[in-house]
Structure formats: C-alpha cells, structure tokens
Amino acid sequence: EIVxxxxxxxxxLSPGERATLSCRAxxxxxxxxxxxxxxxxxxxxxxxxDASNRATGIPARFSGSGSGTDFTLTISSxxxxxxxxxxxxxxxxxxxxxxxxxxxxxxTIK
Amino acid sequence: EVQLVESxxxxxxxxxxxxxxCAASGFTFSNYDMNWVxxxxxxxxxxxxxxxxxxxxxxxxxxxxxxxxISRDNAKNSLYLQMNSLxxxxxxxxxxARLIAGRAFDIWGQGTMVTVSS
Numbered sequence: 001e002i003v004x005x006x007x008x009x010x011x012x013l014s015p016g017e018r019a020t021l022s023c024r025a026x027x028x029x030x031x032x033x034x035x036x037x038x039x040x041x042x043x044x045x046x047x048x049x050d051a052s053n054r055a056t057g058i059p060a061r062f063s064g065s066g067s068g069t070d071f072t073l074t075i076s077s078x079x080x081x082x083x084x085x086x087x088x089x090x091x092x093x094x095x096x097x098x099x100x101x102x103x104x105x106x107x108t109i110k
Numbered sequence: 111e112v113q114l115v116e117s118x119x120x121x122x123x124x125x126x127x128x129x130x131x132c133a134a135s136g137f138t139f140s141n142y143d144m145n146w147v148x149x150x151x152x153x154x155x156x157x158x159x160x161x162x163x164x165x166x167x168x169x170x171x172x173x174x175x176x177x178x179x180i181s182r183d184n185a186k187n188s189l190y191l192q193m194n195s196l197x198x199x200x201x202x203x204x205x206x207a208r209l210i211a212g213r214a215f216d217i218w219g220q221g222t223m224v225t226v227s228s
Contacts, residue, residue: 034214036155043205043221044147044155049214056216087155091213097169099145099157 002026004088004102012110019075021105023088028068032090035064035073038104039084047086048073075107083109112136112217114206119222126196126226132189132206132219140184143209146191148202149221156202159191160209174200196226 003026013019023033031051036044046055048064051071061076075082088102118130132144146159159180160169168180179192189206203223207215 032213036215038155043218044215045218046214046216049211049216055214089155089157089214097160098171099160101155101157104154 001098002029002090002092002100004090004100006086006088006102006105008105009103010106010108012108013078014110015078015080017078017110019073019078019082019107021073021075021086021107023066023071023073023102025069025071025090029090030093031067032093033064033066033071034089035062036087036089037082037084038087044087078107080109083107114208114217114219116204116206116219116222119204119224121225121227122196123228124197124226127192127194128196128224130191130193130204130206130222130224132191134187134189134208137208137217139182139187143212144182144189145207145209145215146178146180146189147205147207147215147218148200148224149205150199150202153202161189193224196224198226200224201226 005024007022033051035048038044052064063074065072085104085106087104091099113135115133122128158171158174161180177195181190203221205221206219208217210216
C-alpha cells in the first residue's frame with residue numbers, strides 16, 4: 001500500500017506570501033496525484049489533478065508540480081480565502097486498488 | 111448545476127445499520143465512477159469505497175470490507191452505502207464523490223454525519 005506523507009503539518013504565513021506544500025509517496029505514483037483544499041465545515045474541493053492540471057474554476061495562483069514520489073503544491077500569493085487544510089491523494093495502479101489521502105497540511109494566518 | 115446531495119445519516123447504536131444515499135443531478139450519472147469518502151471528527155480524509163459506472167467493479171477499504179456495501183441505481187441517479195455492524199470508529203461525515211480521469215474526485219456532496227454511539 002502506498003503511503004502519502006505531507007509536510008509541513010502546519011504552515012504559518014501572511015496574506016501575499018508564497019506557500020509551498022510538499023507531498024511524498026512511499027513509492028512511485030507516476031503523475032497520478034491530486035490536491036484538495038478543505039475549509040472548516042465544508043467538503044473538500046479539487047484543486048489539481050494528474051500532478052499539475054488545475055481543476056475547473058481554480059485560480060492560476062494554485063499550481064502543482066512533481067512526478068514519481070515527490071510533489072509540490074504552490075500558492076503563489078496567498079489570499080485570505082486560501083487559509084485552509086490541503087490534502088494530497090493518489091490511486092494505486094495495482095492491487096490493492098485503493099485511493100489514499102495524505103494527512104494534510106494546515107495553512108494558517110501568521 | 112452539477113450537484114451531489116447525501117442523506118440518511120444519523121445516530122445509530124453499535125452493531126446497528128444505516129443506509130446512506132447520494133442523489134446526483136446536473137450531469138450524466140451513468141457515465142461516472144463514484145465513491146464514498148469519510149472524515150472522522152477532527153481527522154483527515156479516508157476513502158472507503160468505489161463503484162464503477164456500470165457497477166461491474168467495486169472496491170472497499172479494509173476498514174469497512176465485509177460490513178459496508180456500495181451500490182448504485184443509474185435510472186434514479188443515485189448512489190448508496192449500506193452500513194452494517196457499525197462501530198464507534200465509523201463515526202464520521204460521509205461524502206459521496208465523483209471520480210474523473212480514473213484518479214481524482216472532482217465533485218463532492220456536502221456530507222452526511224453518522225454517529226455510532228450507545
């Protein structure tokens with residue numbers, strides 16, 4: 001089973017700053033990695049799929065990169081609405097055929 | 111508007127059963143694979159079950175295998191999760207989610223809360 005690790009667990013930044021979030025897989029997932037944003041009391045929202053493709057309606061300040069085992073979500077300039085928890089997620093290509101989420105990175109206001 | 115709406119959550123005693131429903135609208139439900147994902151209070155996201163568009167393929171997380179059953183009715187644009195032998199650790203918000211590109215969940219419902227407690 002592939003395990004996803006996210007770092008840091010918490011990121012304290014000010015609006016306007018650049019945020020860099022990391023997701024590492026225990027073995028290669030090729031480019032099959034997605035990123036989600038979740039705010040308190042809300043469902044997750046898909047930001048990035050296939051490592052670098054922005055989902056419909058996602059602002060250009062969100063970008064994803066990486067392949068294999070190391071992936072990055074970058075928020076170029078934090079807006080007030082970007083303070084939230086971010087999860088990465090992958091789907092295994094071989095048995096057990098499952099989907100795995102990382103533990104999340106919480107981006108807080110400094 | 112593309113939308114998923116869950117229902118059926120509530121308070122249930124340990125070893126009890128509950129059936130969750132997810133109503134889809136605004137898209138051709140029968141074209142999409144669907145999933146259930148849950149989130150325990152204050153915790154992260156946990157995928158629990160997948161069903162292919164035609165129901166021909168189904169997967170479960172080990173944590174629910176043998177206790178939960180996923181199903182769908184494409185004629186009714188609905189997804190279901192039958193949950194039996196519920197445990198305290200099944201307490202969570204349960205989301206239905208649409209799968210795209212075989213790999214990412216692009217549409218989520220608002221969630222329905224399931225509390226397992228005596």
